[in-house]
Amino acid sequence: MRVYELAAELEVTTRRLIDHLRARGIAAHSTATDISRENVLKVRGDPPISDRRRRGLDAGQRLRGTSALSELLLTDTLPSLNSWQANPVPAPTTPDLLKNVRRLEVVYPAFRRHREALSLLGSQVVYATCISNNKGAESGLALVRFSGAIESAFGMTREVLFYYTPHRDLQFRDFKGARVALRSLNREVTPDLIFMCSEDERLDIKLDDWSKLEFTAIPLSPHLDEDPLSVISLIRDHIFARDLFYETSPVKGNRFFGRKTLLQSLRDDLNHQRVPALFGLRKSGKTSVLYQLAEELETPSTVTVLIDLESLPSPPDDPTPDLIADLKTKLQLQLKAKKQRTREIAELGNQPSIVEFKNALQGLLHRLSDDDVQVVLMLDEIEYLTPSDRVDIEEGDMPRIAQLLGALRSLVQENDNFTFMLSGLTSAITESGRLYGRPNPLFSWAKTHYLAPLLPEEADELARSTGGRMGIELTDGALESLYEASGGHAYLYRNFASFVVSSLPLDVYRRRIERSDVLRQSIPWRRSIAGNIEEMLAHLERYYPVEHILLDILRESPQDFAEISRAEERAFNHLIQLGLVMEENNEIQLNTILQIS
Amino acid sequence: MTKKDDYVADWLRDVESHSKRFSVLFVQLGAAHHPVRTRLSELQAKHVTLNEYLTQSSEGEKKSSGLVVIHDVADLAGKRQRRMGETRAQVMADLDRGDRFLLVSESCRGAFPPVPGSSLIEDAKVINGPMVPNAARVDSQRLSGLPGYDPSNGIGRDELLRAILADSDSKLLAALEYVCWERFESPRSSLEILSAQDLVDLRSSGLVQLDDGLHAWTVEDCWKEFRIAVADAVSAMTAAPVGIEDIYRQLWEIERMLRMMIGSAARETGGNHWRKSLFSAAEQEALVESARRDTQPTASSVADLRDPLEWLTLTALFDLRINKQLGDLGVAKYFWPKLASDLVPIRNRIAHNRIPRTGDQDAVRKWHTIICRGSSPGRQSP
Structure with a gap:
């Protein structure tokens, strides 16, 4: 018997029946x-309804037209309606808002049904409007503030956009339109979650395909x-399905x-024209720090160019021509975005020498300084310029790399509106006196920073905030255990948290991670991650040989x-x-992650 | 659709669902899962070869392609790092647009070259090919759980084992040789010796599976035949493994450097008579005998040998430093035991034309940096 047939027989909604089946451990993916x-016999033969009613009939009492079984299902699987109404939002009274709500209900009758359902959940529409596109079609926008209980259960803290589109064949551009509308709202709105309504029969499939982890429709x-x-x-089905x-x-x-x-130190270095160099283990979050720093440095008069060196040739092949070309292209793009002219570098030939490039950049920086424009260059994955595992970076034959870094250093010294930074695995590039047969221009000049593991309070913030957006609460004990097992390494911490989340049931309405949940998953997680840890240590062996031996000795x-x-x-x-x-x-103790390997 | 095929459809659904959670998936579909490759076309996805993916740039396209299946990722194995970097850069850009990726390879993950920073292959979530459910297996052999097992079409146990091992990376073969032939381990105990990376590769190749959360061989009930297949595969390997030239060159340089360092110390200690003062009479006789057999048939004493240290094995060289109290020779004293224990087995493997294992290249490179470049903290000025 299919789900929809059984639901009809029992006079309950299919959704409710699916919830009930799942709660009983019976697989039910869809109405079919x-x-x-x-x-079927088990469900038909559930214990007498009257017994259950006594325990929680209030759950169903306020529902219109619900059968006895649906009341039973509510008490089995769902907190009561009353629970969701806790800490309700006051109903709107502003005449303008009420007028806009009525107008939206006329254009989209479904909006009325949704609003009424929300109202029964203690949640209210706090903003409504219709917007027309250039063909006269009207989309509807409503912002909903959910009850305190719902916000608390699903980690919401702000209003949520309900977007109504007239298109029966929903297109990707409609989806993008909703995101644009979300961004254009001059209010504090949940940035990564919307509800989208359309008559399109394939709405579920399309939104599922277009949604990304960081933006769920x-x-x-x-x-x-x-x-x-x-x-x-x-x-629940959508928020709990996310793994953020x-x-x-x-x-x-x-x-x-x-x-x-760390970010404050890096900003200070750049503001004072010191050249910071950020080093850390593989997957410790170096590139994320660069991205975040670039975002924090963003002003109308700051141009930040981030170059990932991974796609360039690497010694023994000479990477400098490609690097200069990449720098030129990205600098031009960024400057144009800031409405700045780029004549000096645009006029460079196809394969400029390092000196020609330096002179062109010098001219550009002089002109930009008149407009107080600052240029910051970030070189990520510096090992692609200095692969100490493959070539002798002190005396190897690749002088053009040292020459280019020397040119960048000169530009910093000669211009007060330019600086650069680099990041990578190993600090050898700032600690060695020689670089490719020349005096190392960065030696004792660049300021070294290391990316250590997250502090416990940083990790707690990450887990609580990210978990909250998935409707998950973490106890102090769970946070401690997550940190202990991962040693605070950013990637491993997230990975372990993700592993634990994947073990949580989806068919509940309150998700909470306790210490015991974390400990239960600890061994399988260690097994699943052991290969990655070995890879991380292999990187350490390649780039920090002496340190690798010291670790062996410590063990x-x-x-x-x-x-x-x-x-x-x-x-x-x-x-x-x-x-x-x-x-x-x-x-002296080893970090816990080394005990995994 | 036959009953046997249903599990593949389930697996494809899992792939779709995993791709939404993990964004980039890596799957090895080698000989053990060969029939599954043709079923990938059932995925609602854009199917491309690596070359097509890199040349048909999606720059400028604003709409996500959804799931993108790149079919011949094994082409990156053994290639230069730049190609890996280009592919990763493109994948990262497309991820921002909302694309998801399934990287399909005939080779295991260990066959891909390491890169300095973030690695497309190492960072991808490894998923394993499907196993045939018990009810649909053609016989009771554990190996019949692999979709590639198909005796009715001539792919029985021996054929499948040969095919899987032929696909295997040289380092994985070396690991199997170690547990099956050098250590002579039982199937169970061998799983405790293999490295975590080897186990990841063995799982994706189909030779190991998770059974109640624990690793278990799919070849446990034909272990004897498996060992023979491993022996045959190792013997049949005639192409030079990736990286062998670096291992060989660096080992050669390390050993020359060590002989020079010890020779210098011996000369300082023994003066012009260092050849005789360094060795006992019996040792001298053995050295001269070695030289006579090889390049100097007329040699009568160590004084006739240009450098008698060159006739010592590496182990004997390390022992000589200790026995003759020649000092630490500029290398921190606590590094010497590690140096000897790391290098001697690798040197012997290479000297006997055997296959380097996982980690050999990194270990040799590490000691090469310390001993030969001399600027590292571990190598102090003599």
Whole structure:
């Protein structure tokens, strides 16, 4: 028997029945799911309704037209309607708002049904408007403030956009239009979540395809079940399905956490024309720091150019011609975006020499200084210029790299509106006196910063804020255990949190991670991540050979380590700065992540 | 659709769902999962080769392509890093637009070259090919859980094992050789010896699976045949493994440097008679005998040998430094035991024309930096 057939027989909505089936551990993916005879009998033969009613009939009492079974289902799987109404939003009274709401209801009758359902959930429309496109079609926008209970359960803190589109065949441009409308609202609105309503029969599929982790569009059917709790199920199904902990690419903005002191130091360095160099382990978040820094430096008169060196040739091939070409293109793009002319570098030939490039940049910077325009250059993945695992970067034959870095240093010294920074795995480029057979222009000049693991309070903020947006609450014990297991390494911390989240049930209405949830997943997670940790250590071996040996010694004969660490002061300092070893109570210990490998 | 095919459809649904969560997936579909490759076309996705992906730039396109399946990612294995970097840069740009990726490779992850920073392959979420459910297996062998097992079409146990091992990266083969033939481990205990990276690769190749959360061989019930297949695959490997030239060159330079360092110390200690003072009479005789057998048939004493240290094995060289109290020779004293324990086994593998293991290249490179470049903190001025 299919879900919809059983729902009709029991006189409940399919959504409610699916919730009930899932709560009983019976797989039900859609209304068409075939339910086995045995399970049908189980559901039909549920304990007498009267017994359950006594425990929570209030749940269903206020629902119009609900059957006895639907009341039962509510108490089994859903907190009561009353619960969701807690801390309600006052109904709107402003005449202008009421007028706009009425107008939107005329254009989109579904909006009325949605508004009424929301109202029963203690939630109210706080803003409504219609906007016309150039063909006269009207889209509807409403901002909804959910009840305190709903906001708390699903981690919402601001108004949420409900977007109504007239198109029956929803197009990607409509989806983009909704995002544009969201950004254009001059109010504090939830930036990564909207409800979108359309008559399109494939609304669910399309929005599912177009939504990204950092921006979720919840499909809102014009024919949404009249039961207000179906709105709750809808929110739950979409918010709980997100995994905002898992990150593939660098983060910035509201996905970036902590590092406040480091960012302040880097900003100070750049403002005072010092050249900062940021070093850290693989996946420690260096590029995210650069992205965030670029965002924080953004002003109408600051031009930030971030170059990722990974796609350039690398020694023994000469990367300088490609690097200069890339610098030229990106600088031109950024300057044009700021309405600045770029004549000096635009006139450079196809393959300018380093001296020609430097002179052109010098001329450009002179002119830009008249308009108080600052230029900041960020070179990420510096190992592609100095692959110490493959070439001798002190005496190897690649003098043009040293020459180019020397030219950049001269430009910093000769212009008060230019500086640059670099980031990578190893600090060798700032610590070695020689670079490709020449005096190293960065030696004892660039200021070294290391990206250590997150501090416990930074990690807590990350977990609480990110978890909150997925409707997840984390206890103090859970936060402690997450931090202990991951050693505060940014990628591993997120990865472990994601792993734990994936073990949480989806068919509940309150998601909470306790210490025991974290501990239960600790061993399987370690197993799943062990290969990645080995890869991280292999990187360490490639770029920090002495430090790698010290770690081996610390593991194998910790009693000898103190003496050795005094002899290898610089290497030991690297290990401390990178957060791989810690000194506590005169004892030197390995970071927990090294115990995973 | 037959019953046996249903699990592939389920797996494809999982792929679609994982891609939404993890954005970039890596799957090895080698010999063990070969039939699954043809079913990838059922994914609602844009299907491209690596070359097409890199040449048909999507720059300027504003609409997301959804899921993008890149079919021949194995082409990046053994290639120069730049190609990896270009691919990653393009993928990152397209991720921002909302694309998701399935990187399909016939090679395992370990076959791809390491890159200095973020790596497309290392950062991708590894998913494993599907296993045939028990009810749909053609026989009771564990190996029949692999979709590539198809005796009715001539791909029985031995054929499939050969094909899987032929696909395998040289480092993975070396690891298998180690557990199957050098350590002679049982299937269970061998899993505790293999590195985590090797286990990731063995899982994606289909040789290992997770059973109740624990690793288990799919070849456990044909371990004897598997060992023979490993032996055959290792013996049949005649192409030079990736990176062998660097290992060989760096080992050569390290050893020459060590012989020079020890020779200098010996000359300082023994003066003009260092050849005789450094070795006992029996050792001298053995050295001369070695030289006579090889390049100097007329040699009668160590005094006739230009450099008797060149006739010592690496182990004997390390022992000589200790026994003759020649000092630390500019290398921090606590590094010497690590140096010997790291290098001697690798040197022996290379000297006997065997396959380098995972980590050999990194270990040799590390000691080369310390011993030969001399600027590292571990290598102090003599």
